[in-house]
Amino acid sequence: MAKENETILQLINVNKEFDGSVVVDNFNLDVKKGEFVTFLGPSGCGKTTTLRMIAGLEMPTSGQILLNGKDIAQLPPHKRPLNTVFQRYALFPHLDVYDNIAFGLKLKRIPYEYTDKNGNKKEKLRKYTREEIDAKISKALKIVDLEGFEMRDVATLSGGQQQRVAIARAIVNEPEILLLDEPLGALDLKMRKEMQLELKEMHKKLGITFIYVTHDQEEALTMSDRIVVIEDGIIQQIGTPMDIYNEPSNAFVADFIGESNIYVGTMIDKLKVHFLGANWDCIDDFPLNEKVDVVVRPEDIIIKKPNEGKVKAKIVNKIFKGIHFQFTAMVGNNEVLIQSTVDHPVGEEISLSIDPDLIQIMHREYTTNIYNDAYIDKNNNVVFAGATWEVDVCQLVEGSSLDEKGYLITKEGKKYDLSDLDVIATVEMKDIDISDNLEEGNITGKIIQMVWIGDHYQLVVRTEDEEDFVLETEYTWNELDTVSVIIKKENIKLKLKADLADYEI
Numbered sequence: 001m002a003k004e005n006e007t008i009l010q011l012i013n014v015n016k017e018f019d020g021s022v023v024v025d026n027f028n029l030d031v032k033k034g035e036f037v038t039f040l041g042p043s044g045c046g047k048t049t050t051l052r053m054i055a056g057l058e059m060p061t062s063g064q065i066l067l068n069g070k071d072i073a074q075l076p077p078h079k080r081p082l083n084t085v086f087q088r089y090a091l092f093p094h095l096d097v098y099d100n101i102a103f104g105l106k107l108k109r110i111p112y113e114y115t116d117k118n119g120n121k122k123e124k125l126r127k128y129t130r131e132e133i134d135a136k137i138s139k140a141l142k143i144v145d146l147e148g149f150e151m152r153d154v155a156t157l158s159g160g161q162q163q164r165v166a167i168a169r170a171i172v173n174e175p176e177i178l179l180l181d182e183p184l185g186a187l188d189l190k191m192r193k194e195m196q197l198e199l200k201e202m203h204k205k206l207g208i209t210f211i212y213v214t215h216d217q218e219e220a221l222t223m224s225d226r227i228v229v230i231e232d233g234i235i236q237q238i239g240t241p242m243d244i245y246n247e248p249s250n251a252f253v254a255d256f257i258g259e260s261n262i263y264v265g266t267m268i269d270k271l272k273v274h275f276l277g278a279n280w281d282c283i284d285d286f287p288l289n290e291k292v293d294v295v296v297r298p299e300d301i302i303i304k305k306p307n308e309g310k311v312k313a314k315i316v317n318k319i320f321k322g323i324h325f326q327f328t329a330m331v332g333n334n335e336v337l338i339q340s341t342v343d344h345p346v347g348e349e350i351s352l353s354i355d356p357d358l359i360q361i362m363h364r365e366y367t368t369n370i371y372n373d374a375y376i377d378k379n380n381n382v383v384f385a386g387a388t389w390e391v392d393v394c395q396l397v398e399g400s401s402l403d404e405k406g407y408l409i410t411k412e413g414k415k416y417d418l419s420d421l422d423v424i425a426t427v428e429m430k431d432i433d434i435s436d437n438l439e440e441g442n443i444t445g446k447i448i449q450m451v452w453i454g455d456h457y458q459l460v461v462r463t464e465d466e467e468d469f470v471l472e473t474e475y476t477w478n479e480l481d482t483v484s485v486i487i488k489k490e491n492i493k494l495k496l497k498a499d500l501a502d503y504e505i
């Protein structure tokens, strides 16, 4: 058994592919004994798959999972000191609470030592006695706060009580690690909140390691010692709830965890950033002129009288949230979300200020779409990201033109056949359009990510072949919508990758 503060579980470069598509991408994580670690991320990001690999229900395509230092692949299922609680708790409806929990215990064989007639010590397997099972079950029911429920028919229990039985069934085996896959997903909000606190209590009482899966950021923030934020099979950030909330490592994490304002800014001086039409002092040092993502939490924006703050704003919307108001204000074309306990009327002219240390600055993940393995086809179109696009090939050589046969003629009179020429194609995010008319664009894909950046969305459209188009749009789309991608001829920039001389004719 691992000791306190020892690593109980290690995932090392774990990858998982299904039918050639990567769903868990180079996952690295150490979990300490007794920790409450949560996998947080949107639907389909690979949470369950990772949990199933830890449980040994699925084998990694590559990489290793070590439990107490041993490769899990070497451990037969019944020797794995872990149990899983699933979202659909799958109790046996024809059995009562006692028998549901006892089910696994009755099947279990435990080793015991005995002395044979020659006086030699030997080991044999035996079943648990009825008394042992009774004691274990009443202890487990006590932990899940269902004392005295042994004889109840599970069909007569509420959803929350049923889920507690499922948890009791998992902890009765005294696992070292409890894996919980969205165990509260089927409960209503109020019951969910209650069970969150109870699970946290159980974690304390049991002192074992919990690995918890959820797509609910609030749940992750309230319950966890550490959170692993996952998107699209890739770990975006690992940290305590405070770390992740206060210092999100990129715009995706910031957007996914809590409400936030995200803007595109520019570094205009040392520790000075320009966004929302003003120059702000900040505490993050980035290179001069670099475009950056700026994140400000709604509760960190201070509402002031019209001339006292840094930028003028106007309140356009307000929602009462119980303990505070949430305002939407406009600064020029940019929306700003503000939380305040002080009421203001909609329509009020105000100004805003933000403390320098509450302005979080991050590298922009995407700026331009770059397609490195593009090439020109025989019709002088460019092929990249699985589609063929009309393009102006004359941009490759200044002052060139095309003759009637489609050969490129330079101003010096040299002639080139560009077919199969390797090029690098780039398209600015703002130059990509999408349409829900799937015939309209050159290729279709699914919207896999959507982040609101002040006055527009940043979207990622992924094609079936896993090519990405990152774009900016002011229109609202839905995640997982299928759309077609449209790029105007003049917006595709080409650079030579091969030596043009090889294409002279």
Ligand SMILES: Nc1ncnc2c1ncn2[C@@H]1O[C@H](COP(=O)(O)OP(=O)(O)OP(=O)(O)O)[C@@H](O)[C@H]1O
Pocket: 018, 019, 023, 041, 042, 043, 044, 045, 046, 047, 048, 049, 050, 215
């Ligand atoms: N057995 C399988 N065969 C093929 N693809 C699979 C299989 N299991 C999962 N996937 C795919 O792997 C991806 C990750 O799935 P996974 O169930 O791990 O996501 P998740 O993060 O748990 O999502 P959710 O929040 O919806 O439960 C999905 O695209 C899913 O369709």
Ligand SMILES: [Mg+2]
Pocket: 047, 048, 049
């Ligand atoms: Mg899942």
